[in-house]
Amino acid sequence: MFFERKHLTVFWISPVEGRLRKIHLRWQTMVLGILIFIVGVSLGVGGVLWYQSKTRKEFLSTCNELREACQALALLESQKKEQEVKIQNLARETEKALQELGALRELDRKVRELLEKDLQSRLKKLGITLSLASTGLDPCVPVYRFLVEEGGHGVLGMGGPLFGVVPLLPQAANILVPPYDPHFYVQAKNLESTLTWVQTEIFLRRKSLEEVLDVAQKKERLLDTIPMRWPTWGKISSRYGWRKDPFTGRKAWHTGIDIAAPTGRNVVATAEGKVVFTGWNGNYGKCVIIRHQFGYETVYGHLSKVLVNTGDWVKKNEVVGKVGSTGRSTGPHLHYEVRRYGNVINPWPHLP
Secondary structure (H helix, E strand, O other), rough: OOEEEOOHHHEOOOOOOOOOOEEEEEHHHHHHHHHHHHHHHHHHHHHHHHHHHHHHHHHHHHHHHHHHHHHHHHHHHHHHHHHHHHHHHHHHHHHHHHHHHHHHHHHHHHHHHHHHHHHHHHHHHHHOOOOOOOOOOOOOOOOOOOOOOOOOOOOOOOOOOOOOOOOOOOHHHHHHHHOOOOHHHHHHHHHHHHHHHHHHHHHHHHHHHHHHHHHHHHHHHHOOOOOOOOEEEEEEEOOOOEEEEOOOOOEEEEEEEEEEEEOOOOOEEEOOOOEEEEEHHHHHHHEEEEHHHHHEEEEEEEEEOOOOOOOOEEEEEEEEEEEEEEOOOOOEEEEEEEEEOOEEEOOHHHHH
């Protein structure tokens, strides 16, 4: 290698051919090559360092995200366990609620039976039957509205839609202890189903108890619609049935009872109802006829004075007239007669 002023000469002997070669390198070319080499190396090193830094940042970011995901997963696991505990506790409480609802259903049945017995004890002798018990249909049968509209003349009606028709409530254990399943939603689904049953049963029980309360409140009004008291007070001068006619002396059928009392004594309605007749009525003399519920009518004959008008609605114990001796009568008394669906019946069961 020889150095000259303008260029550098490099001799090179090929080890294969054994020939001498000479290469002339200019100083400018060498400097440019060296600069390019340095720049290339610098860019390469810089690129490597930049890529390494970028990769390191991404790795650290990934590690942080993974750490946060692990923390979130741990929190979710903790919340899941807490929710499982809450659901188990809620399931137990729901089972208790189902048991209490069962007891409430039984109480509802007993209340209906007691109310029915109380009414039947008063109405059975009158030929009226009411069914308030719900033992035949489950889980709830509403109490039928047995009071017809005011002034009606129909027999006791029964029927109408149920407030709700659902199958029997299953046993709580069958709902709340499903076969083992590791999935969380299975427990939630069973609990949701149980709560649906509870809500349905609560709705039915509420409706049932509201109707029982309604019947209990209307019980006395029901009894007010049936003739169940004395129309006046006095001495029984003639009973219902066969008797010796006071005018002919022959055996004759008496359609009511005669209550001997002084002229002018008050005569009251034995049940609430609508006055369908007032005035002179042949042998009855001055007469009042009142139409009640369940096909009943009461007749008040031989009055000296009538104090109501046809079409009036009278309440039980309201004065409708005065004792007298009008019509076919031997003296002051009240002829009291009870009819049902147009047929005369014995008034004695209606005189407590």
